[in-house]
Amino acid sequence: MGSDDYRGPPLPVRTTRHLRPGRHASPHQLSLSAEAPALVLAVPGTAGPASEQVAAEVAASAGASCPGVTVTFGYLEGREGHLSTVLDGLRGQDDRPAAVVIPLLTGPFAQWDQAIAAAVASADARILVAEHLGPHPFLAEAMHARLSEAGLTRAGRSGRISVVSAADGIIVGAVGDQEIAMQTAGVVAVLLASRLTIPAVPALLGDHYGLRNAAEHLRAAQVAHVMLSPCAIGPETSASAVAAIASDTGLECAPPLGGYPTIGHLVAIRYGAVLEDPQLADVPR
Numbered sequence: 001m002g003s004d005d006y007r008g009p010p011l012p013v014r015t016t017r018h019l020r021p022g023r024h025a026s027p028h029q030l031s032l033s034a035e036a037p038a039l040v041l042a043v044p045g046t047a048g049p050a051s052e053q054v055a056a057e058v059a060a061s062a063g064a065s066c067p068g069v070t071v072t073f074g075y076l077e078g079r080e081g082h083l084s085t086v087l088d089g090l091r092g093q094d095d096r097p098a099a100v101v102i103p104l105l106t107g108p109f110a111q112w113d114q115a116i117a118a119a120v121a122s123a124d125a126r127i128l129v130a131e132h133l134g135p136h137p138f139l140a141e142a143m144h145a146r147l148s149e150a151g152l153t154r155a156g157r158s159g160r161i162s163v164v165s166a167a168d169g170i171i172v173g174a175v176g177d178q179e180i181a182m183q184t185a186g187v188v189a190v191l192l193a194s195r196l197t198i199p200a201v202p203a204l205l206g207d208h209y210g211l212r213n214a215a216e217h218l219r220a221a222q223v224a225h226v227m228l229s230p231c232a233i234g235p236e237t238s239a240s241a242v243a244a245i246a247s248d249t250g251l252e253c254a255p256p257l258g259g260y261p262t263i264g265h266l267v268a269i270r271y272g273a274v275l276e277d278p279q280l281a282d283v284p285r
Contacts, residue, residue: 061264
């Protein structure tokens with residue numbers, strides 16, 4: 001089938017000429033018709049003020065990169081605002097996808113991935129599922145900003161974030177399925193080390209012994225001050241859990257990535273990548 005014959009759902013086109021002004025202007029804005037499927041964030045855990053704030057902030061940033069697209073979110077536990085309920089309220093036209101579900105996760109996480117699969121399987125409409133958010137340079141940028149908020153880095157005169165001497169090394173806290181989570185955190189650690197020009201190593205966020213080993217490894221390399229930065233959005237690991245980890249390990253800890261704007265931009269990228277999949281050309285006309 002030639003491109004002139006294609007009448008399925010419109011494919012996204014990245015535009016870079018008209019950027020929103022400001023520090024977080026996104027070059028990843030998509031051009032989509034009103035018939036584009038909804039973008040639905042799959043939020044780990046249950047509904048609550050903290051998770052709702054993060055989800056709403058990410059949804060707002062993603063919506064700015066996907067003008068005209070319905071952007072919403074559903075939770076993977078509890079009855080209130082559950083993902084399956086959100087998906088049940090969506091309908092596609094002519095067997096076109098009704099929604100693209102974006103996991104609000106930096107990498108695979110069996111517990112939540114299975115919950116997403118179950119919700120999608122129970123939906124009446126056709127639902128597509130995007131890749132997880134990591135690894136990606138946008139995660140490193142968000143971590144850099146959260147570290148700045150914790151006192152490790154500061155904003156430079158040009159508006160970019162630059163390093164000060166509050167710390168000499170970073171542990172990137174991996175969250176999710178052990179092996180893949182470590183791989184994702186390892187890539188992000190390389191990206192973060194490049195931005196900060198200081199050592200960064202990965203370790204599982206929930207493995208206190210592994211975190212201490214990572215800290216000792218950095219100190220053995222003449223790193224005087226080690227700081228922990230979670231490679232997590234937030235809902236998949238509570239703030240209280242992160243605080244407990246910091247207390248138990250004695251490490252200063254930056255907050256999770258939360259609704260930092262580049263997380264929403266990354267969600268939009270994952271959404272666009274799904275719609276660019278050539279398999280969508282097989283949608284019945």
